[in-house]
Amino acid sequence: MTGYPFRTQVCWIAALALAWLAFSSPWSATWNLLLAAFTIALALLAIVMATRRERARQRASQPVLQAVKASLDKLPGDIRRNTPLVLAVGDASGAPERAFGEELVRITDAIWVRVDEPTRLAHVADALKRWREGQGPDAIVYLLGADLVHDTAALEAGLRRWRSAIGEASRAVGYALPVCLAVYVEEANGAPDDCPWFGVSGTDALHAGALPSLIATRVRRYAQAAVPADREARMHRAARLDGLARWAASALLPALVDGQRDGFRQQRPVHLNAFVVTATAGVPAADSLHARFVLRTTGLALAANEGRRVPYPLPEPVIRGIALQPVRRTLPLALAHAFAWLVLAFCAAAAASAWQNRALIARVMDDMARYRAISPEHDAALVDALQAIKRDRNELEQYARTGVPPRLGLGFYRGAPLLAPLNTLIAAYQPPAPPPSTIELDSLSLFRSGSAALNPGSNRVLIGALEMIKAHPDKRVVVAGHTDINGNPGSNLKLSEARAASVRDWLADAAGLPLTHFAIQGYGDTRPKASNDTEAGRAANRRVEITLVPDCRGAYREDRTTSGQSACSFQ
Template sequence: MRDVYRSLLTALTGVLALWLILSFWPLSTGSRVALSLLVMLVCGVMLWRQRRASQARITAVQEMVDEKLPPEDFQGAVILVCGDNAPLFVSGTCHRETRQGWYLWVKDAEQLPLFAQHLSLVRPALVSQISVMLAVVPEQHTSGDDFTPSLRGWQRAVVQCRAAFGTLPPLWTVTWVSPPTACSDAEPVWFTVAGQRDGIQVYQPGQGNVSLMEWTRGTGSDGRLSRLSQGLWLDSLLAWQNNTVNDLLSVRQGELPGMKPCVQGMCMVPVNGIAGNLWQQHIASVTALPPDAVVTTESLPLPELLLPALPRRRGVSRRMVFWRYAGLLGGIFLALAMLASWMNNQRLIRNVGDHLALYHALTGTPVAPKLRAQQRLRADGALLDDWARRGEPLRYRLGLYQGLRLVPPVEAAISDWAPPPPPPPVIKKIVQGPKTIRLDSMSLFDSGKSELKAGSTKMLVNSLVGIKAKPGWLIVVAGHTDNTGNPKLNQTLSLKRAEAVRDWMRDTGDVPESCFAVQGYGESRPIATNDTPEGRSLNRRVEISLVPQANACQIPGKPSASSQDDAS
């Protein structure tokens, strides 16, 4: 489940990074594409590595079945039992559950960091409740040369747990030794040394903890002599404990820091020992009378009375850890987005300010540079006005938009100057080109004839209303035919038809014959194809044009063309 949250955090980081790159940071298109691809590649590699690490961790701790672990809502202490832990567990079991604690058997020192990592991943809410108990049973060791490296190995493993827990877990030691022979049938006696209490405390069932002095002076079912002998036994045990265990743990060696147990417990209870063990060697060095080795099949009692003295704090669930990291990512994203928004607004202010500065620096002479600067300001004003109506882009938002305060100076600058009006156009006298009127020959003449048909007068009057004789202009009448028939006859027919129209205009308008020029082109100047009836109909035509020509069309009673304007 923790792996899922880690994958979600990685994906969330990628999404926020892409959003920041594509929507906020002022980057070019190429830079955005490159950074987006880089972010996706990094997130993909991280997801792949997380999956590989998860599979490797599952393989490394395949012996740690989750059913052996405490539930997520377990409120007691979670103890990783190291050292001489075999006598504490029934053969074939890896954990023991009590009302106050959950004891987990750790196979060896190499497995402890993996176990810690596994617990931090599958039970993160219990991390603050986890402690490491170093079980010491000197009656199961015969050589100090073997016992010391084993103790160092466990110390190194505890230090390596820092990577999983974020800090060194609380370390406490519990030592079990067989009591004196005279007290072998008595109840187990617990002696404790806690950091917050002075001296050695002795636990008495039903009475709780009392000081060692009160316990020695008191009387009980076990008798005063028995307590005195146990006290002497305790002094020997403390001497061995300090010389063999505490001094070894507290001295720094290389990269291993010195470690002081937060709680120490010593229990006098029959322990299944081996001949010539360390405890016998120690007692023999003090009294010259080694105690007998005890044979028992009972499991050693658990140090339940020491659990209240362990440091504890409230744990954090996987969901809480996820939301904490998600909140942290959101805060970082918001900070970077606000920074990018501020940079974009500063860039906008700088660009518009540069345009205003250039605009005010130009005098307007010449006009073109000032006009271009004004057009840029108009474009800036239109953009700012559009953002004011429709909302500014996301990269300028987050409460940092500065465009509204740029609108007044831009509008004022645009209004304080206008380009000078263009100079009046130079009026030149031009000569109007020929005005051509095109008449359909079939509407005026019968086929193959050159005499005007009856009824054609009205069409001629309507068509030639704009053709008026005036001095200096020549009325050109040109006749055209299609390519049907003999070309020479067609040319003669076109000329005669032009003459017929000329004669009608001359007689009707009382225009001198000198105002006319008659031409017959026959089929030489078609305006459409002669391959279709429609094209041939368009080619059969009479065209009338006004062409300027000096000293042409002398109308009686009017001055000559040389004394008049040409045209306008």
């Protein structure tokens, strides 16, 4: 694999995100579905963008690759990896055209590939890395003809564009591409020998401030080494090269190696490994930026001369100081990235599991604390709290039977120890005793013998019955009177019913309830609870019973056949 598998990586990341939403997410199902749809849409968008970028790379690099293959087919052997591969770029003034002519690729001691547009540089660099099976371009050479540059704004704009393009190309191939700056100056008078390249190259980045003096020292040695016959020509050339180096250091290098901002983004400086200048036969331009710089700094005007332009030589000597790039396989990098995303997903799942377990424990503990805080007198609230801890108990028992779900797993589940205290609380619940349905009152404490009028102070005896009635407003009240066997049975029957009516009237008035809420019944001596043969038995039989019964008026029609008969049938 030579190209980075962006689409496969996007699918892997999307699968991890969907798995986290399905098995570990603490959010609701609605939010999980929305996030899953967003994740799928984002992954599809990334795949579409990667596909479009791949097609753009193929379109941009296809002519270059065809030219490279056509050139290499003429050479014996496989020289892809043991021959330096250099990308030649330059401004719009025409330096690359002067060096390459109509060709896109030139083969010397290196493979020189010409790239004319900054927007295509990253695609070509990536395509050449794939063509070399993981070994990217070894360097980028920026070619510039000093006599061909006349506009400062155009020069700076071109340098900024190429600087940005070099940064994108470095990101595309995965390393900082070494950059070489080669500057040409034209001279009309011929020299006794070809002009060599003056400058420095190496594997380490150069310090721009020291380059002019270093080049000046070397061109001075070049002039001094001449024989008397060509010393004047060499001195003239050395002066021009010294001025060229100083102009290039002030006009070109800051735009490449100084920190600059492109909008809101800070551009990184290029990795400048070589800086060389040379002179070539041609037509010097008196109005070029370089000529104006020389006039401003030295006061010497450059006379316009006629001459014959020759192709610019390629800066082959600088390539010897730059090491070949190693093979960089993308598969190990892609696997490392995939593993890093897997670790990140596991950490996210562990964090979600820990958070949800903490929430589970806190909820169960809060439910248990709320249940313990409720006193037995408040049975309704106690029952509500009991239902909550029963739901907690059932949830924990389900986890114990069927296994802990992934969102609570990963070693963070701590719910099992809570089952025992939950079961203890549930088993300890005791429902409150049912309220008394019947209150029995001694007739002697309410009435005088043979009388149905309540005694003064009898309300203290009736208070208990009144509280029972108020506590159960949904129940109807049956008041039944009983006598002992002494006296006439008919009179005893009437007396028992009258006494029941007196108690009913007092209770209805005290409770603020209508008389229809009550029913009365007189039984006389027909329902003794003890033997009438003894005084104690007869005293127990003289009583008034107050009973609560369900209100069945909605189920039965009121029966008025007997005076004082209730709405329900009472035995």
